[in-house]
Amino acid sequence: MVNVRGYISSNFTKSFLTIFLPFYLIISLVFFVRISSLTSKIQINFAELLLLYSYSIPEIIFYTIPLSFIAALANVLINLSQGNELIALYALGLKSKKILSSLLLLGLLFSFLLAGISFLAMPLSKQFYKAFKEEKRSEAKLNIVPGELGQKFGNYYMYVKEKTDKTFHDIVIYNRTNKADEQFFSSQRGQINHNENVTSLLLHKGYGYTYTKTKLQQAEYETAEIFDRSQSQGFQFQSIASYWSEGKESREKVMHRILFYIFISLIPFLSVYLVASFTMINPRYQQNRSFLVIFITTLFFYIIASSLEKWGTPLLLILSIMIITILGQWLFKKRVAKYF
Template sequence: MVNIKGYLSSNFTKSFLTIFLPIYLIVSLVFLIKISSLTVKINLTFYELLKLYMLSLPEIVFYTLPISFITALSNVLGRLSQDNELMALHALGINAKSVVKNFFSLALLFSMLLLSIAFISMPLGVQAYNAFKAEKRAEASFNIIPGKIGQKFGDFYIYVKDKNDSSFQNLVIYNQTGEGEEQFFSSQKGALLHEEGRMMLKLSDGYGYTYTEEKLQEAQYKELKVYDQNREEVYEFRTVLSYWMQAATDKKRMHKALFNLFISLIPLLSVYLIASFTIINPRYQKNHTILTTFVVIFILYLIASAFQKNGNLILLLIISAILWLSGRWLFEKRVSRYF
């Protein structure tokens, strides 16, 4: 029995990898196009594009695994049936239930993996992705060009003679604080930094002047920090527990949780449905592996998309139970009684 289990697992692994890699590349391409579209609004280096892609990996794997599992399972069972290998196993005393139990164990592992990705890895990756985008968009709004007059940093006008990435040389900033009141700062060097969700201009080795109709004040500084007061929004990074606790008050988050939960259960829900139509006697039945794969994927993802828009946990459990019992009933009716 150990050898049979290894034989079935080996066949599934080969089929799964053959299917998973192309689907993974296709989904990755979709995400790369999505990431590349950000370059319209913000400047990204190759390293930053790679970083965003790595942060998207949990989502890519999450959307790839269920489809790959269903397709690989259909392909393995259909091929073993077509080559009469399942019939040979039956002749050796190994019935269809024993064969499917081996794949059910694999389905359980896949569902556990999907649950961990959906409810642990994805929230962390999505938050890091959004925080990085927010930071880059904040920096993009302060794309200061050397030698150009009239550029603004918050309430200040800024002029820069030379620039190297986020570092500046020989810069001047000006601000009119009120009627007849003005501020003027000059510095040999400065840097544009991101601090606590706001952009900050750090000036070094310079002079500051405050002018009113009554007096003119001068000050020399070693370091001066100028904050953009208009940017108060800070991206709040939550723990995994806090992230999902929002589902109690946020319907969008709740529906996302339901969607993730149902997608994670797809390997378990699909095993008997797939086996019911792909375990056949090739002498009397036609092989409908491709049609079975398409129909099962379509139905399950249609239900999942419905939960992303509406529904609740009780309804999800009821539908999951119906799908599970339907798969078992079809398996008993179409397969188990014969094999």
């Protein structure tokens, strides 16, 4: 029996990789397009593009594995059936349930893998993704281009004539504190400083002017520092527990997402009996309908998953799992185990 399990597992692994890799590449292209769309808002180089893609890998795997597992399971069983290999195993006295036990174990292992990805890896990768975007957006706000008007540093409008390395030359800054007061600063040079979450502009050798309706004040300075008070405090990372319990979204929405992840994670294990009921066939009397089985099974599972994400409750999740388990075993007993 150990050799039979190894043989079936080996065939499943080959079929799974053959299906998983193309699906993975296709979904990766979708994510690359989504990441590339960020270049209209922030500037990223190729290395940063790959870094953002690496943050998306857990999500890509999570959505690729269930479909790949169903397709690989159907292909393996239908190929073994059409090659009369299952018939030979039946003739040796092996029951269909015994043959299916190795695939049930694989389904259980894949379900544990998906649960780990959805509840551990994906929260971390999404936070890294958001933190990277926040950092880039913050840098974009401070990307001062020489010779352009209308650029802002915090609440200040800023004009720079030249820039060498990280130093600005011939700087003019305008700020309107209220309807009656206006401020101007001019400086020979300056540079942007970063200190933790605080960003400032350090000016050297210049003049400051404050204008009101009644008077004009002038001040000369050797150094002056202007702080950007408009910046956010940066992205705050959360632990896994706090991510699921103290998220910004409503509790109901978080619960629906948890139910969705749980159900999607269970698809490999729940699909074994359903798929086997229509792909463990006698090729002399039954036709190969593996493509139809893959399509209907996948559609069936994702309709339930989408329903749980929108209107689900823990009770509905439990009922869905029980009904699918009972339905799968009943169909398997009626169509396969009754004869083999």
